[in-house]
Amino acid sequence: ETGVTQTPRHLVMGMTNKKSLKCEQHLGHNAMYWYKQSAKKPLELMFVYSLEERVENNSVPSRFSPECPNSSHLFLHLHTLQPEDSALYLCASSQGSWTANYGYTFGSGTRLTVV
Amino acid sequence: GQQLNQSPQSMFIQEGEDVSMNCTSSSIFNTWLWYKQDPGEGPVLLIALYKAGELTSNGRLTAQFGITRKDSFLNISASIPSDVGIYFCAGRIIRAGNMLTFGGGTRLMVKP
Numbered sequence: 001e002t003g004v005t006q007t008p009r010h011l012v013m014g015m016t017n018k019k020s021l022k023c024e025q026h027l028g029h030n031a032m033y034w035y036k037q038s039a040k041k042p043l044e045l046m047f048v049y050s051l052e053e054r055v056e057n058n059s060v061p062s063r064f065s066p067e068c069p070n071s072s073h074l075f076l077h078l079h080t081l082q083p084e085d086s087a088l089y090l091c092a093s094s095q096g097s098w099t100a101n102y103g104y105t106f107g108s109g110t111r112l113t114v115v
Numbered sequence: 116g117q118q119l120n121q122s123p124q125s126m127f128i129q130e131g132e133d134v135s136m137n138c139t140s141s142s143i144f145n146t147w148l149w150y151k152q153d154p155g156e157g158p159v160l161l162i163a164l165y166k167a168g169e170l171t172s173n174g175r176l177t178a179q180f181g182i183t184r185k186d187s188f189l190n191i192s193a194s195i196p197s198d199v200g201i202y203f204c205a206g207r208i209i210r211a212g213n214m215l216t217f218g219g220g221t222r223l224m225v226k227p
Contacts, residue, residue: 002159042219043203055214090157103148103205104215106157 003027006091006107013081014115021076021110023091032074033104034066035090043090049074081114088112118142121204121218128194129226136221137188138204146207147180147187148215153200161202162189196225 004025013019025032031050035043048055049068056066063085065077074091088111092104121138128134138147146165150158162173164180164187171178177190187206191198204218 002157004157006157043217045214048214092157103150103160103163106150106159108155108157111155 002105002107004091004093004105004107006089006110008110009108010111010113012113012115013078015081015083017081018077018079020078021089021091021112023074023076023107025072025074025091025093025105027093027105029093029095029105030071031094032068032071033092033094034074034076035092037088037090037109039087047076078112081112083114086112086114119204119206119216119218121221123221124219125222125224127224127226130194130196132194134191134194134198134223135188136202136204137186138206138218139186140206140216141185142206142208143184144187144206144208145184147178148205148207149176149178149187149189150203150205151200152203152220158201158203191223194223194225196227199223199225 007022033048034046036046037043045057046060047066063080067075088109090109091107094104119138119140148163149161151161152158162171162178167180167184168182169180175192179188181187201220201222203220205215207215
């Protein structure tokens with residue numbers, strides 16, 4: 001248990017479905033992240049919420065929509081996904097600061113399969 | 116953006132052997148981190164380095180922050196089967212705030 005909890009652990013969805021991934025951190029951190037990890041590819045940063053400011057990777061398709069209602073919860077809303085979106089989606093949190101030198105704490109991930 | 120070149124991409128070694136992997140960049144980093152990811156899990160922090168030249172150990176693991184601040188290496192001594200996984204380096208530059216840049220990972224396989 002890392003203090004970052006992701007649900008569900010596994011998700012199979014059709015291309016017309018709408019689903020949401022949930023992440024919750026119990027570490028008192030103030031920054032949260034979504035990463036996509038595909039087979040044989042580097043970790044891809046999708047979205048960051050840090051000190052209430054959202055930063056996103058402009059290459060992420062609009063079918064992925066993040067929501068961060070407070071500093072402890074992060075969601076990734078999914079709709080009309082494609083098979084190539086199948087991947088492990090990792091949530092991470094950190095003590096976001098321009099001067100802090102802390103690493104990220106990752107959750108166990110949600111294994112998403114789009115059929 | 117900043118890129119971290121991590122090598123090797125994969126290693127298949129015999130149990131008991133020592134392992135070495137490294138990350139290099141054209142950018143200067145002020146923090147280097149090494150993570151391990153077990154199959155089906157998220158990455159877990161192994162070692163954090165904050166000063167150029169710093170050498171830090173965690174059990175059989177040793178990592179160093181390069182003097183030029185553009186590289187770092189991780190050594191694993193006397194490997195065991197549970198060392199199997201993907202090892203990631205990550206670095207942070209000052210102007211990027213708390214944003215980390217990750218290497219592509221080194222997949223380690225250990226033969227008993």
